[in-house]
Amino acid sequence: MPTILVADDSIAVRKVAERLLTEAGLGVTLAANGEEALAYLAKERPDVVVSDVIMPDKSGYEVCAFVRGNSTLAATPVLLISGIVNDDVTKQAESCRADGILKKPFQGTSLKDKVLELLAKRQHQAQAPAPKSIPRQAASAIGAADTGSRAINEQLAASPQTAFQLKDIEDQLRSERARTESLSKRVAELEVQAGRANELARLLQTERKRVAELEATLHAERETAAQLVQQLTTLEQAAPRAEQLEEMLAAEQRKGREIAQRLHEIEQGATKVQEIEALLATERDRNRLLTHRVSESEQVAENATKRFEEMVRKLGDIAGLASQLGNGKGRS
Numbered sequence: 015m016p017t018i019l020v021a022d023d024s025i026a027v028r029k030v031a032e033r034l035l036t037e038a039g040l041g042v043t044l045a046a047n048g049e050e051a052l053a054y055l056a057k058e059r060p061d062v063v064v065s066d067v068i069m070p071d072k073s074g075y076e077v078c079a080f081v082r083g084n085s086t087l088a089a090t091p092v093l094l095i096s097g098i099v100n101d102d103v104t105k106q107a108e109s110c111r112a113d114g115i116l117k118k119p120f121q122g123t124s125l126k127d128k129v130l131e132l133l134a135k136r137q138h139q140a141q142a143p144a145p146k147s148i149p150r151q152a153a154s155a156i157g158a159a160d161t162g163s164r165a166i167n168e169q170l171a172a173s174p175q176t177a178f179q180l181k182d183i184e185d186q187l188r189s190e191r192a193r194t195e196s197l198s199k200r201v202a203e204l205e206v207q208a209g210r211a212n213e214l215a216r217l218l219q220t221e222r223k224r225v226a227e228l229e230a231t232l233h234a235e236r237e238t239a240a241q242l243v244q245q246l247t248t249l250e251q252a253a254p255r256a257e258q259l260e261e262m263l264a265a266e267q268r269k270g271r272e273i274a275q276r277l278h279e280i281e282q283g284a285t286k287v288q289e290i291e292a293l294l295a296t297e298r299d300r301n302r303l304l305t306h307r308v309s310e311s312e313q314v315a316e317n318a319t320k321r322f323e324e325m326v327r328k329l330g331d332i333a334g335l336a337s338q339l340g341n342g343k344g345r346s
Contacts, residue, residue, distance in 0.1 A: 017041040021051035022066040048072025067096040078110040091132035
């Protein structure tokens with residue numbers, strides 16, 4: 015029994031091809047893609063290779079080129095099948111030396127007829143040339159066959175009714191064959207449509223799953239964005255307060271520097287007076303305390319103004335003392 019290798023990535027096309035070729039009495043081996051077809055061809059030698067043109071991994075052109083490049087397979091007929099048959103596809107089929115290209119979905123028994131034609135062609139090429147003279151026994155057999163054929167024709171001529179019945183049966187047979195071909199064509203089309211429907215259903219399920227994943231991702235992104243917006247709002251509300259605290263701290267630092275400068279001047283003018291030294295020591299302690307408080311100004315900013323007024327009053331007293339001391343020194 016001749017073996018036919020059918021390679022196609024569509025399960026519907028593989029089933030239709032298997033049914034059509036099996037009904038013709040042929041053995042069928044199926045491959046779901048080009049890689050499977052090449053793996054099979056590396057070990058086995060089918061009588062005909064039927065391959066789809068467009069497949070995910072290896073194309074039908076590559077499968078055909080593999081057959082032609084293998085010395086043990088080079089004579090194997092290769093039939094390409096394609097959903098689109100145009101000039102470009104035809105040129106590529108000729109380039110890889112395919113034996114033909116057939117459009118799918120298959121019309122009636124077109125696939126079976128083409129495969130049988132390729133098998134007959136291969137068998138004819140493989141047969142040895144016919145001898146020039148017919149042996150005596152073969153001639154006797156041919157003569158006997160001619161005699162039998164003539165006897166049958168004479169009987170049919172002698173029986174017009176039998177000939178009429180045979181003609182009626184032949185007409186019915188042709189009608190049934192036409193009806194069977196029509197039904198086969200319809201079944202093939204329905205199987206291809208069913209395969210396409212299954213593929214579309216699978217793609218739809220995949221897309222629905224992908225949409226669900228995208229919706230979940232979008233929901234998570236929205237929650238993250240809402241949290242960021244809330245954090246940004248909180249930071250924006252806190253920014254003016256931070257600026258105010260920075261300004262107050264800078265003002266306190268400026269006032270501290272001014273006070274330190276004035277105390278330094280007082281220390282230089284009253285180095286010989288014990289009372290002034292005691293007052294200056296006190297002011298130094300107070301200045302250190304003030305400096306410490308300035309470093310903590312973010313926590314005690316509300317009391318800064320009150321402390322400043324107290325320091326101003328004390329500085330006025332100190333300035334008065336310094337003025338009295340200066341006047342006393344001038345008189346002495």
